[in-house]
Amino acid sequence: MIQETVRYPTSEEVDFVIIGSGAAGGVIAKELSTNGFSVVVMEQGPYLRPFQFSHDEVENYFGEGLDGRLQDHPHSFRASADQDAAPAFFMPSLFYAKAVGGSTLHFAANYWRLRPVDFQERSLLGPISGTTFADWPITYDELEPYYTKVDWEVGVSGEPGPGDPRRSSGYPVPPMPIKSSGVLLRDGAERMGYTSKPAPLAVLSQPHNGRAACVHCGFCWGQACEVGAKSSTLVSMIPVAERTGRCEVRDRSVVTRIETNAAGRISRVIYQDPDGVEQAQPAKAVVLCANGAETPRLLLHSESSQHPNGLANSSGLVGKNLMFNYNSQTWARFSEPLNEYKSVVATRVVTDFYESDARRGFYGGGGIDARATIGPMFWSAFDNPMPGMPSWGPEFKQQLRNYNYTMAAVGHSTSLPQETNTIELDPDLIDAWGRPGIRTTYTDHPDDLAFGGFLRDRCAEIMEAAGAEQVTPLPLAPSTRAAHLLGTCRMGNDPQSSVVDRFHRAHDVPNLFICDGSSMVTSGRGQPTMTIQALAFRAADHMTEAANAGDI
């Protein structure tokens, strides 16, 4: 049932405007509205309901689907500042959903916690050339209670395993049933002397919080869940927020500027409503949760006489230190069917290589998961041919028949922060709402590639040990596309070297909070959403305290 929710007139100042309804925005909307504040959530995409989602790969990848049309969202990519940026063609270079729930709608739902080491790695390891490697201003212990809130309130399935950081509570539901890919990863790893454990996933293995369990349809990756078993904020957080009667979700509302007054404080948010009419929503405070690309774009586009380099950008770091998480793939073919098109993306992980090891000669850490091949259309058109194999003709057709016999062992790993990796305003591209397009500049640090190669070699040996008939490690490619958009408004105690403080309040603007992937100081090992949501729960606690103290 779609219930009527509160509607605030734009003439009325609300306590908080939250920009973005995804991983962080959904959590903060739920927390603030539950804590008694009036909240308007601005979401640029539509408010789709689970029954409107489909398994249609054409619609989801090439239609308006979840990510919107590329021509409406022009953006560009270049490897370095001395190159011309190439506008995205055919496929986006930055993948994120534009709908209520954001990219929690179509993520793979891997919910790894960071470990204590992630927060203090700079102190432990020292500086790394060419990077802005830094400690976080918070510790794992400060964040742990909020990780547990994510487990229970958002809904995470799993089981504690080797190498896990301290947990104050178990998982609310058991791990998803293991798939053939998980068995092969587990057994191959054991034969190599490594350990594995069930993949923690934001997908319900059993009913929880009034939501249904997964039916193993196999369309998690890049697609949204029709039964609400995937723990998107659309089904886990937004309904709770709306039921308070204090949270309005304003969909198809595209924020174009955040306006400040003569004192440099935010006065209101300017946006285009679904009819393309410009509106303004006043608020006591704004919480920016638009993701690591959209957040810096909006800040840079909201420059004013008080904030000539863009809002909250006295440090010059808005949009800088972009991190993607490096990713390497090893495909393997087995003699018997795996049928990886069924159920969730990954059911087993190996995290024995989480910590950096100076003996390797480079920085880096990460984890391996056993991956489903994704939808049949995407797999056939874009994951084939494998290197060294024909791309057409009878032999290629025979390769297509390997679909059910194939899996990938995927390495997810660190990206070092570099000031030269940036999100900026593209000088030539304008989107459908008159905003400058996003220009991404990105080159992997040599250590990111070196560790990616190390992890790929481990994947290959595990697949060999598991008895694969054929093992095909993919070449280490420079990162040119990403779904993990991290670090572009990093948190820190020093306003000279960070954008937000340890409670996500902008150093420069007292009534602006920023919380999403952009807050992350380091990249973690490849699955950031769990941490983004823990940060969001924690940030909301502090926003609540500040608002109750009249300090917003």
Place this chain on the structure above:
Amino acid sequence: MNADESTRAAGNATRREFLATSGSAFGGAWLLRFAPLIVATQACASDAVRSGRPFTTLSEREGADFNAFAARIVPTDDTPGAREAGAVHFADLALETFLSELLPIVQGGLSTMNERVADTFGGVGAFADLSEGQQDEIITAVEQEDPNFFFFARVVVLMSLMAEPEYAGNVDRVGWQLIGRGGEAVFHPPFGFYDRDEHRAPTTGADQ
């Protein structure tokens, strides 16, 4: 129950039944916008493959050449290939709508390919008129020398095999049959051969 039996047990729940039982009469926003076009296309897709229905986006020449190209990418053997999947009709729809940015690349590439045909086999005619061996010779050259066209045209062919049949390709689901993926949308463990002994106790709500 082994993996294949489990597939069959769950296999009666087709995608369409699943959507019906989950209350969906709609696709997403995109599908709503193109629904009339898709319904019309779907209705005649199978007939189109058999009868050679004229194209709406591609010219007759382009359609014939694309069809021949598709048939060499995923050829017909003891099982259907791209031709039987209706690749050309998928392309005709896709290049008009959701892949319209590829239309100039495909049209330009087909034209250039026929220039190569004329240079190589002067006087024979267009690509579709060549023998399969001659077509393979041309494609081998095109893959090397016009990689942009080859990549995108090949992508369209593969999409045509694996997309939902609503888009005029994957006729009779021949693409999914080729790779062994049915139209089911609900599964239960065991999922495959290697996890067949791993699920002694029910672990999910779906099993209970």
